[in-house]
Amino acid sequence: MVSSTAAKITFQRIFVPTDFSDISQRALDYAKSIARQYGSEILLAHVSQPIYPIGPPEGSWIDETEILQRREQQLEQMGAELRSEGFNARSISAAGLLEDELMASVQREKVDLIVLGTHGKTGLARFLFGSDAEDLLRHASSPVLVVGPAAAPAGAQAWHPRDVLCASDLDPNAAPIAAFAFMIASGYQAAFTLLHVEDSARKVNEEDFAQFERALIQLMPEDHGPIPALHTLLTDKISGHAIVKLAQERNSDLIVIGAHRASSAATHLMRGIAPQVFAEASCPVMVLQEP
Numbered sequence: 001m002v003s004s005t006a007a008k009i010t011f012q013r014i015f016v017p018t019d020f021s022d023i024s025q026r027a028l029d030y031a032k033s034i035a036r037q038y039g040s041e042i043l044l045a046h047v048s049q050p051i052y053p054i055g056p057p058e059g060s061w062i063d064e065t066e067i068l069q070r071r072e073q074q075l076e077q078m079g080a081e082l083r084s085e086g087f088n089a090r091s092i093s094a095a096g097l098l099e100d101e102l103m104a105s106v107q108r109e110k111v112d113l114i115v116l117g118t119h120g121k122t123g124l125a126r127f128l129f130g131s132d133a134e135d136l137l138r139h140a141s142s143p144v145l146v147v148g149p150a151a152a153p154a155g156a157q158a159w160h161p162r163d164v165l166c167a168s169d170l171d172p173n174a175a176p177i178a179a180f181a182f183m184i185a186s187g188y189q190a191a192f193t194l195l196h197v198e199d200s201a202r203k204v205n206e207e208d209f210a211q212f213e214r215a216l217i218q219l220m221p222e223d224h225g226p227i228p229a230l231h232t233l234l235t236d237k238i239s240g241h242a243i244v245k246l247a248q249e250r251n252s253d254l255i256v257i258g259a260h261r262a263s264s265a266a267t268h269l270m271r272g273i274a275p276q277v278f279a280e281a282s283c284p285v286m287v288l289q290e291p
């Protein structure tokens with residue numbers, strides 16, 4: 001489970017879904033980097049779905065059993081390679097509906113971090129497993145680290161963020177996300193920026209921020225030190241580009257944003273901001289559920 005001691009977050013079980021693509025390999029590289037830091041267990045998972053849910057086209061023949069066996073062998077080989085590199089790793093193979101099987105594995109294994117790759121295509125967010133991964137982002141109780149196509153490679157060193165950027169809508173319910181991001185930064189003595197992007201039609205007043213700040217302070221450890229000043233960007237239209245631009249200017253190596261299980265126009269995920277950030281950010285993006 002995620003643990004927090006002395007203002008430091010640790011990840012003990014890292015769940016990495018894979019479809020054996022280069023994109024999922026990039027996500028696995030980040031999982032390995034984080035595992036080096038914490039001595040985490042890596043859970044490498046693949047869900048086999050029916051090749052023809054309705055039935056094969058007339059005149060065609062698909063040996064589905066052979067394909068499934070080949071995928072299981074590939075998954076086992078990846079797990080063995082991780083163990084040969086010194087990682088504590090297990091392979092998890094399942095068959096069925098993607099989201100259902102992934103969520104069942106996450107809950108059963110008490111996962112505290114999910115690492116996903118994304119194609120970063122425009123329009124609707126197309127993640128590693130298409131729209132199913134968006135469902136995973138909405139429903140996962142653990143943080144989800146999304147590695148987009150523009151994210152820098154993880155490298156062979158242990159994970160050590162030096163600049164953490166947290167984008168928030170300043171709703172008091174989102175205070176736990178900012179506190180989580182702040183504690184990650186504090187644990188590494190990394191720079192921390194709390195960012196709020198607003199448009200001229202929907203500005204946050206001083207009382208709104210005061211409520212958010214009070215909620216944030218209540219979640220901080222006693223020795224948290226001063227709360228960083230709020231960085232506000234005023235734009236004609238709220239978008240993920242402003243978040244990505246500031247992260248690039250600061251050379252951030254982690255962006256943290258919030259999502260909500262329920263449909264809400266106020267969340268970064270629902271407004272379409274998150275897909276822009278995933279596609280363009282030069283660093284991974286951590287998504288946490290708002291209460």
